[in-house]
Amino acid sequence: QSALTQPASVSGSPGQSITISCTGSSSDIGRNDFVSWYQQRPDKAPKLIIFDVSKRPSGVSTRFSGSKSVNTASLTISDLHIEDEGFYFCSSFTSPRLFFGPGTEVFVL
Amino acid sequence: EAQLVESGGGLVQPGGSLRLSCTASGFNFRSYVMNWVRRAPGKGLEWVASISDRGGSALYGDAVQGRFTVSRDNFNLTLSLQMDSLRSDDTAVYYCAKGRRRELFLPDAFDIWGQGTTVTVSS
Numbered sequence: 001q002s003a004l005t006q007p008a009s010v011s012g013s014p015g016q017s018i019t020i021s022c023t024g025s026s027s028d029i030g031r032n033d034f035v036s037w038y039q040q041r042p043d044k045a046p047k048l049i050i051f052d053v054s055k056r057p058s059g060v061s062t063r064f065s066g067s068k069s070v071n072t073a074s075l076t077i078s079d080l081h082i083e084d085e086g087f088y089f090c091s092s093f094t095s096p097r098l099f100f101g102p103g104t105e106v107f108v109l
Numbered sequence: 110e111a112q113l114v115e116s117g118g119g120l121v122q123p124g125g126s127l128r129l130s131c132t133a134s135g136f137n138f139r140s141y142v143m144n145w146v147r148r149a150p151g152k153g154l155e156w157v158a159s160i161s162d163r164g165g166s167a168l169y170g171d172a173v174q175g176r177f178t179v180s181r182d183n184f185n186l187t188l189s190l191q192m193d194s195l196r197s198d199d200t201a202v203y204y205c206a207k208g209r210r211r212e213l214f215l216p217d218a219f220d221i222w223g224q225g226t227t228v229t230v231s232s
Contacts, residue, residue: 034217051209051218089154093217096168103153
């Protein structure tokens with residue numbers, strides 16, 4: 001059972017910005033900076049878009065940004081595109097366990 | 110180009126066993142932590158297991174601890190997951206994923222994923 005919580009869904013119009021929260025506790029998100037975010041489009045494998053709270057892997061759009069405050073991590077998607085639709089999962093690693101959040105479905109209206 | 114290809118999924122009865130495999134190419138497999146993650150129908154991602162670069166250490170999620178065993182063959186560039194005592198709630202797409210960090214057993218972020226293999230546990 002996930003120790004992290006995310007909103008079930010978030011929606012926005014093309015060009016807008018949205019923010020997805022990932023709330024944990026002092027035992028996970030608040031304990032270190034091993035927070036990552038993944039995008040999963042329908043029938044596709046997950047894709048790493050943020051690691052170490054705010055770092056982007058090579059090739060990931062600068063429209064994706066991450067941050068953290070105390071026990072809550074956030075993913076912001078700027079200039080929303082149609083292809084941003086899908087599920088977004090946060091994760092937090094505190095040895096010896098890795099937890100994923102339940103996921104947030106993003107709709108681009 | 111780095112690539113992971115899973116195989117071995119299928120239909121199995123409750124209580125049965127199944128062995129998944131993942132073949133790697135395009136990166137130095139021997140230097141990275143490797144992982145299994147699953148996604149059950151209608152559910153989110155769930156971490157299953159991680160194994161260190163040389164295979165000497167492994168970690169497991171609570172749901173599979175004691176039933177699943179992760180292993181690797183660094184000569185044949187293959188990751189495996191032996192699944193025993195399978196239950197209906199093990200039904201999921203199983204993904205093989207490469208850890209981002211080199212030569213450090215810190216399975217916190219996974220930067221290369223396979224397309225997944227489907228495991229269905231049902232009578």
